[in-house]
Structures are given as C-alpha cells and as structure tokens.
Amino acid sequence: MNTRFFKYLPVAVAVMSLAACGGGGSDSSDGTDDGGSTPVVTNKFTQSATWKVVLPATGESVCYDFDAKAEAACSGSTWDVKLVSGGRSAELFTNSGPSGSGQGGAFGTPFAHTWTDLLKWEDALVDPAGGAIPATLYAADTAKSVFAGTNEIQVAAFEYDLTGTHQLHPNFRVFLLTTNSASADITGAAGAVYALQMTGYYGGATGTTSGWPSFRWVDESNPAVVNTATVDATQGWVYYDLANKTTTTESGSWQIAFNRYNVKLNGGTSGNATVGGYLSKTPDGFYNLDGTPVVAKFSATTNLADTLADLTGALTGPSSASGWVKDSIGSQLTPAYTGSYPNALNFGWYNYYPTDAAGAAAGLSQHQLGANADAGTLVKSGEGNSYARMRLASIAYAAATPAYSGAQTWTFEFGIQPPSGN
Known part of the structure; x- marks a missing residue:
C-alpha cells in the first residue's frame, strides 16, 4: 500500500494539490554491522547490528540477514527483512508466505510496539507484560x-x-x-x-x-x-x-x-x-x-x-x-498509514510530510520522510530459529534541489536473539 501511495502522488495533485515526490535513488550499501549501536539487553538478545541501505530505484529490492549482519540475496531462507523501493518510499517484508520461501514473520507492526518497550524484552517469546507468547503469533506475510x-x-x-x-x-x-x-x-x-x-x-x-x-x-x-x-x-x-x-x-x-x-x-x-x-x-x-x-x-x-x-x-x-x-x-512490516492531508501521514516506520508546514517541527521540507525512531517490532528469521527487535533509526537525504529528490539512506538497528546454543 505504501509504495502505491507514493507512486501515484502525481495523480493526487489534481485531488489534494500534492506535487510528485521525485525519481529513484542509487544502489544500496553493503549493510555491514557497526559493532553495537543498538543497546544490548541481557539474556537472549545478545547481539546487535546496523543496516544502512541507500534506497534503490523504484521496484528494486534489497534484503538483509540479521544473523550474518549483512545484506543477502533475496532468495532462499537466509534473508530476514526485504526492502522494496517505491522510488521515494519503501515497503518492508519478512521471508515468509508470498514474500519468500523462509519461515519468517513479525510480531505486531511498528504501530504495536515502541523501541523503548522492546528494549525491556529479554526473550522474543516472552512478553514482559503478558508472559509467554507462541511462536505462531509471529505472523507470516500473506x-x-x-x-x-x-x-x-x-x-x-x-x-x-x-x-x-x-x-x-x-x-x-x-x-x-x-x-x-x-x-x-x-x-x-x-x-x-x-x-x-x-x-x-x-x-x-x-x-x-x-x-x-x-x-x-x-x-x-x-x-x-x-x-x-x-x-x-x-x-x-x-x-x-x-x-x-x-x-x-x-x-x-x-x-x-x-x-x-x-x-x-x-x-x-x-x-x-x-x-x-x-x-x-x-x-x-x-x-x-x-x-x-x-x-x-x-x-x-x-x-x-x-x-x-x-x-x-x-x-x-x-x-x-x-x-x-x-x-x-x-506484511506486518508494512501497515496501512494513518493521518490525512495536509498533516503528516504516519506509515509506522516513518512520517511523510506533504507540505513545508507539516514537516517544520521535524526540520524537514515538503515531501520528505522522517523516521519514527521509537517505533519498533519483533521479527523472526527466515530460518525460523532466531529473532530480532528492529527499528528505523533515521532517514538521511543527500543534498539536492528540491530537497526531497536527494538519495535517501535508511538506517535500521537490530537487537538480535541468535539461535539457541549460539
């Protein structure tokens, strides 16, 4: 839904006076681990990783394996999170269901949990507030x-x-x-x-x-x-x-x-x-x-x-x-947006600011995106034997005129619960 919204922004001009958001970006980075920018909680979340990816051209996909802390081919069961570019926005998917051949899934959307709350979790299958949760509630893409x-x-x-x-x-x-x-x-x-x-x-x-x-x-x-x-x-x-x-x-x-x-x-x-x-x-x-x-x-x-x-x-x-x-x-990772023009539209991971006035408080201009850094969710790996909490920490624009046309670098942070015994 999200990429379609941005894809058809030019059509929306006639309806609610929006301008088109611009063209594609450059190729993605190699997405290596930064050595621990995500706070590590004791117990089972023992590792951390950061994925920095430059938003590719419309329709192109980039996949990440949080166990390997690196980008991976978008095939097989080893990748865990897929980013599909809409040119000026992106959708996210797990390695499951129609999105991949793996056993992945997500527990809730970025609207369901805050990163602050997820940092209190010590086990991806135990909710600190509600007790044990079955692995089957990590919903596959569908x-x-x-x-x-x-x-x-x-x-x-x-x-x-x-x-x-x-x-x-x-x-x-x-x-x-x-x-x-x-x-x-x-x-x-x-x-x-x-x-x-x-x-x-x-x-x-x-x-x-x-x-x-x-x-x-x-x-x-x-x-x-x-x-x-x-x-x-x-x-x-x-x-x-x-x-x-x-x-x-x-x-x-x-x-x-x-x-x-x-x-x-x-x-x-x-x-x-x-x-x-x-x-x-x-x-x-x-x-x-x-x-x-x-x-x-x-x-x-x-x-x-x-x-x-x-x-x-x-x-x-x-x-x-x-x-x-x-x-x-x-996918749970790509929920429907909330809000209405001319105010900011909340896509869970980020806000879209349709006007300069809407983006002013965030220091952003018309048609730019701003990360909701305290939105988070829990993801099961494509292999089905490890978990991670994840958030979108930032979206950075390369200098360009207009500002929204600059290449975007999305930075995701993960706290990782490796397979048992690792």
Whole structure:
C-alpha cells in the first residue's frame, strides 16, 4: 500500500494539490554491522547490528540477514527483512508466505510496539507484560485481502488476547465473496456470490488446538441454506471450494484459502480466478463507538445463534465493481498509514510530510520522510530459529534541489536473539 501511495502522488495533485515526490535513488550499501549501536539487553538478545541501505530505484529490492549482519540475496531462507523501493518510499517484508520461501514473520507492526518497550524484552517469546507468547503469533506475510485488518494481528475476522489467554475470538463479521469481481451484482446473476462468517479458530482431536478455522456460509441465490465447515490449517494453506463444499488443491476450483488465521481469495496476487471480497456487516454489540472490542460480547456463549440472522438476512454489496477487494501481498512490516492531508501521514516506520508546514517541527521540507525512531517490532528469521527487535533509526537525504529528490539512506538497528546454543 505504501509504495502505491507514493507512486501515484502525481495523480493526487489534481485531488489534494500534492506535487510528485521525485525519481529513484542509487544502489544500496553493503549493510555491514557497526559493532553495537543498538543497546544490548541481557539474556537472549545478545547481539546487535546496523543496516544502512541507500534506497534503490523504484521496484528494486534489497534484503538483509540479521544473523550474518549483512545484506543477502533475496532468495532462499537466509534473508530476514526485504526492502522494496517505491522510488521515494519503501515497503518492508519478512521471508515468509508470498514474500519468500523462509519461515519468517513479525510480531505486531511498528504501530504495536515502541523501541523503548522492546528494549525491556529479554526473550522474543516472552512478553514482559503478558508472559509467554507462541511462536505462531509471529505472523507470516500473506495475501492482503478483505480479511486483513488493523488490529494487532492485522486480521478483520478475529480479535486477539481479549481475556489474557492469547486466544483468538471471532467477531462474526459477514464477508461477501464474488466469483466475478468485474460486476457489482450480488444476486448471483453475474457469478456466484457467497456470504461468509468466521465462527471459530480451535479444533483438532481435543477441540482446543489452534489453527482450525471454522466458518459458515450461504449462497446468496439461496440464503436459507446454511453450510458449515472446519479445516485443519495448522500446516500451511488449505484451499476450499464453497460451491462443492470441500477442500481442494491450489490448482483446483476454490474461492477461499486458510493458513491458520490468515485468509486469501482466488484472485489478484493469490490466484488466477476473479474472486473478490467485501465486508458487508459487523454484528451489533461487538465494538464500542471508538472501535475497541467489547470483551463481554466476544465472550458470550450465544454468539453463534445471535449472529445467524446477520448472515442469512439482506446484505449490502459494493456500489460498483471497484468496491470488491482483490488480494495483494501484505506484511506486518508494512501497515496501512494513518493521518490525512495536509498533516503528516504516519506509515509506522516513518512520517511523510506533504507540505513545508507539516514537516517544520521535524526540520524537514515538503515531501520528505522522517523516521519514527521509537517505533519498533519483533521479527523472526527466515530460518525460523532466531529473532530480532528492529527499528528505523533515521532517514538521511543527500543534498539536492528540491530537497526531497536527494538519495535517501535508511538506517535500521537490530537487537538480535541468535539461535539457541549460539
């Protein structure tokens, strides 16, 4: 999302009087360790590293291996963090899911933790405030679909740790899925349309194993018939055919797929079909006016029955075909920005200053970026056996006119928890 925002700044000129941000930069540096600029906390975070990278040209990628404290090829399982340039901004990804073949992931976004708080951590799997956390909560990169959200786990269908047990709770939102995202019609005349609710996350032999998403759905051409299913998504992507009510393969006919609590649709970057999604309804009572979860409502034992009418009743779809959300690649390391023009826009790792006035307090001018040095997150390595806390310490511009066109050097700092025994 972030790079697309900057890529289309010239288009935004006509809408909100923004100027384009400029062209590309130079090649990246070799990203070597500076010998310990990141404060080292005792216990398992025993090493530190600094990665200085000059933002490359639009579309080019640079990858970093924090175990080796050096840049690495963006292939295989050894790299841990990938920076993809948007020319005047960048997106970050972990070595996981659609972004890489590794076992990486991130625990929260740079909006979820401060660097100051992360320096208090002594183990990447033990939250000083909340106790042990399972490694599975280091979320892999995934297809960013209508099921992506803005909460701590970036999921729209579940909330996490509402009762201090690190469990996921469904919110019974109703999502519409169309097999023809070129049409806004939801009657089924232009392709099948399904209404679907996530109803649970635990199953297996004991009924308490995580990674077993449950869901129910109706075909909008016959909404009186309610179908239900639970799938074992503990070992990777499971593809489901709503029409035939069965699991299938990636090359088969499917509309939706699950990997633990991650969801993707067969369209956009996730598949060769034309499936799109739309969030149609959030049942009453689950959220306060400010968007915070109502814990008592999530804990109610009657939720399954109470929300059935939301699924089978009349639903609203998108007003035009462009309203269907098609899959793209998403990462915890690249959250959606907050804020509005002409004020600074917060992209988590950095702020974008659209005007001289917006950037004045930070000593920056129009269209420049300023690092949010106290924003941080935790990252699992591509090999899956080590961890690091990371922050973007600074963004420096080379001298140029206009100022925003100068080559940018991004400096990341890592506190590293090596593999056990190292």
